[in-house]
Amino acid sequence: MRFGLAALVLLIAALAYGQSQLSIRDLGVTWSRGAASVSFSAKDLADERVRRELSSGLRKRMEVTVSAHLNGSDWRMGIRQFGCDVTRDLWEDGYLVRIGDQSERLKTLEQVLDRCLVVQGLFVGDPKSYELQKGRDIYFAVKAEFNPISKKQCTELIRPASGGDPVGPISVNIVRRRICKAERSIAFRGALLKVPE
């Protein structure tokens, strides 16, 4: 019994440790009127397959999510997300790019990737988000996804996969999770920094 409890504690500790691991990258952070504005590149999201799909002629979506966290805590004090919709125009050899309510036409895929994934001066949260954290250590986490599937779509796709309750002490219900993933995603975080006093 004691051995079992110890093993359980070790398992939970190991899992909790594994959860906090994100690679660290350079993130430029400037402060304007009490709000943080970040700059970074997530261009490595665009591997060979992503580049190929962006040229497929159908709309493809890249989504970037940046969140601000207090050091040593999972609590998210601010979040910002934007989507970048890209449609290649087959007959004009260009790309239509839409971010929020802005549309523009770009000539090359490199220009598209620079526009969508090389992020410059993105405000994350507002001054209220940081007001109570002045002088404390925070970090920014970034997640960039290619063609993320919405929660609603995912629910509808995997719904018929599983049956009712288990009948015994050990049971396995197969759920096709893989279809609910973005086609490609990367995640990283910036170094610790202090919220200006």
Add this chain to the structure above:
Amino acid sequence: MSPRLRPGRWLPSRIAFLHLVSLLAAGVTSPSIAGAQDLDPRGEPYRPGDVVPAPKEQGASEDEDAEEFRDPYGVASEGRHSDQVSSQVRYVLEGIVVIGNKRTKAHVVRKFVPLKQGDFLDPESPELLDTEWRLMGTGWFDSVDIRLERGAERGYVVLVVQVKERNTFVIEKLVAGLSESVRRTTDSGRTLFPWLGFKVTETNLAGLGIRLSGTALVSEFQQGGRLDLRYPKLIKSEYGVRFGTFFLNGREFYGNNPLVSVPCGAPTCPSSSVVTNAVVRYRRGGFMVGTGKEFTSKLRYSLDWIGDIVSVLGRPEAASEVVGNEIQPIDFSIQDGRSFVSSLRFRLTFDKRDDPGITKEGVLFVGDVMLGTRALGSDYDFIKIDVWVRRWWRLPWKHTIRIGFFGGAAFGNTPFFYLYHISDLSDLIPSRFLEMQLDARPPPNLLGTSIENNYLGELAWRLDVGYDVPVYQNERERGLREVNVYGLIGLISLTDLRNQRTGFGGVVGYSGISRFPLDLTFDFGFRFDTRVGVFQFGFSTILGFVRL
């Protein structure tokens, strides 16, 4: 299909106009959005290959934007952008080409594309973009890529669906455990034995999208198998059709230390004796045919006809047991020799769960009516009504609470395998599998009520509350995604309405609340959510072996 995917009547004249557009385009540099706006201020109708404007929202003024921390990506205070879809390019579909399919028939793949040759194609149409996910959702492919290629003429495109097939033979369900039961009525005590149940499915039989499932139970005392064939959306592309056949070699256990009379043929045999359980050995085979339809992605119904042939191979001549302070005969709820059960089952399901594996929020309702009647050739006249509802809430601190209710009633001459069994209500005893009873133990009776006599009944309900705590969560491509500790406690009741002495008024010989057949049930354990599925390890059936 959305009307905006269909070409209008003006298609032929517009296609002719395309040539003119292409000639003009040759002398013009990349058209700007503003240029397109000038060309077609109303935005509709579109010409194939035209660039048309994305509608602009009536937003805040520049001054207000400045206050809102506007940057090149929008306004910071909005946090998340809404999923806007606005068309900018339209083409005409010249054809659909499927490549990479070795087993799956091309026409089966084409059924998933909401367009046909000659339709207008909007490359931003959500329905078209969902096609990739819908094809992935079939489980037939490792990857699905949909792309457009230039057609023979300007404005025309060919839709290319490139698939990479995968293994479509999957293990859908796997369950294992230990149970206690007896081989025959004359056995002096119960034996502990392992059992294994599984369901395997070929999801794309002959490349036609047909699902063929095999379910089996293997144990020392019970064996059974079932085959199901399901053809989704066969009739009018709306109604699914399914067939099933099964064969079971089972034992049903009755009584709590009953007095039985067993013919053994030898003159030294006692005429009757007290045994652990009265056992009915039977073989049951049958056939099912049914159909179903999805009204919406959440609401569906099914209608099945089920025919069962039951052969009783052996049973005590008579059996009785003590219930309260009276001795009552045991009703085996099955006819001697061979009998036939013919029934119709209608099921309505409303499923709004966010995830069928580890549910965090949503609701699940299942309503089931089963009717067996001589009008259908049945030897048993009965009606059975079940209602099952569960509601999950995600709490602010990321835990999940669940409340569940099950209620069911059977009226008439219902065969035992359609009656309610204590193992289906209590988590402390392994549930029936393929409608075969795995465990012969009596109800745990943690409240000391008259439920101790009830293992099979016609009225059953269960009310439970569950609580889930995620101890690990990580979205990753492979391996473990979530570990969840769960606990559950519930109140159950099982009543035999056929017996006047154990009916609604409570059992004679018990007093106070103990007259009513109530019991507690609980379970706790771990759920591991992995890429391949949800593994659950529950401790309740193991604790069920501890005599409390």
